[in-house]
Amino acid sequence: MPELPEVETTRRGLAPHLEGHRVRSARVRQHRLRWPVDKGFARRISGAKILRLERRAKYLLMHTDRGCAIWHLGMSGSLRLVGPECAAEKHDHIDWQLDSGLVLRYRDPRRFGALLWTGGEPAEHELLAHLGPEPLSGDFHGDYLFSASRGRRQAVKALIMDGRIVVGVGNIYASEALFLAGIRPDKAAGSISRARYLRLAEAIKEVLARAIEQGGTTLRDFIGGDGQPGYFAQQLNVYGRAGQPCPGCGRAIRDLILAQRNTFFCSRCQR
Incomplete structure (x- = not known):
């Protein structure tokens, strides 16, 4: 499964193409992931501006001007950027259409990943609140x-x-x-x-x-x-x-x- 280095690699690969861009629209083809994707998520994220990408543990945090999308890649999930002409395949469950013309696509054959939303401070979310220090930080020694x-x-x-x-x-x-x-x-x-x-x-x-x-x-x-x-x-x-x-x-x-x-x-x- 993707571990911390893979999630950090994803963050670094995506950040230059997402930060500062808006999500024109979103489509959730499969709501039944590890935790159900909120039925109103596509409406909530559409029009939002992506401010920055962070990683906390194995979670990828996409901060927007409306709140924060929390991604977890699960056992087999991946986030990648594709062109609008790239047709979705069987395990491509979520698309974000960006104002750049690119599409952020989430693929997850096993569906153990997750997409959650919080309008509050992400660090206080129930999945993140009790986590220990980051291993590459000064707090870990x-x-x-x-x-x-x-x-x-x-x-x-x-x-x-x-x-x-x-x-x-x-x-x-x-x-x-x-x-x-x-x-x-x-x-x-x-x-x-x-x-x-x-x-x-x-x-x-x-x-x-x-x-x-x-x-x-x-x-x-x-x-x-x-x-x-x-x-x-x-x-x-x-x-x-x-x-x-x-x-x-x-x-x-x-x-x-x-x-x-x-x-x-x-x-x-x-x-």
Whole structure:
């Protein structure tokens, strides 16, 4: 599914083409997404001016002069810009016709994504109000992680994937960051030292920043906002590589299930 780097890639790809433009009209072909799209959404957004695009965790926030549209790409969703002559296909559920002549199109074969609306402060929306700090911000660091982990018996991978602790560290990047930090994903969060959390926080920042720089990870059918796929999948060290040699020591990468998610690690390099 699209994770933080893919959503940030989408934001960066779309922003130059959306900010400052108006939505001439909108069409919702399929209201039944993860949460039903408001029946009055097309009327509400038509004529609105898009002021800026932001990302919060894995949510894309499109601020307008009327309110804020909150997008979530779910498991298979994508936002892209197409020409008006581009006919909608089976899984193209939402179109925004822009004053530039382009169409912002939402495609979602599995329909696990969402389009919500708020006229208030987006940070106070029920989906966003209880989220932890952004992993690439100054509020996220090793001392913060160390403090948050005290007394916790849960696996460290589950800790860093908890959106109340830190947002946007999904399954792929959690596995990769733990490999770089040399920490087993199933190690009890409360048993890990401050020094190792300092390294883990830096590894999370490094992995996410590199993925954003390279356009996100191409898995399944994700397409970035500029229509180009991501390329970070070519540089994954452990994720999806069970049985293959570890790039650090050569031992076979192992996999296990943690919190119902596939997890990949090296039993020699990660302790």
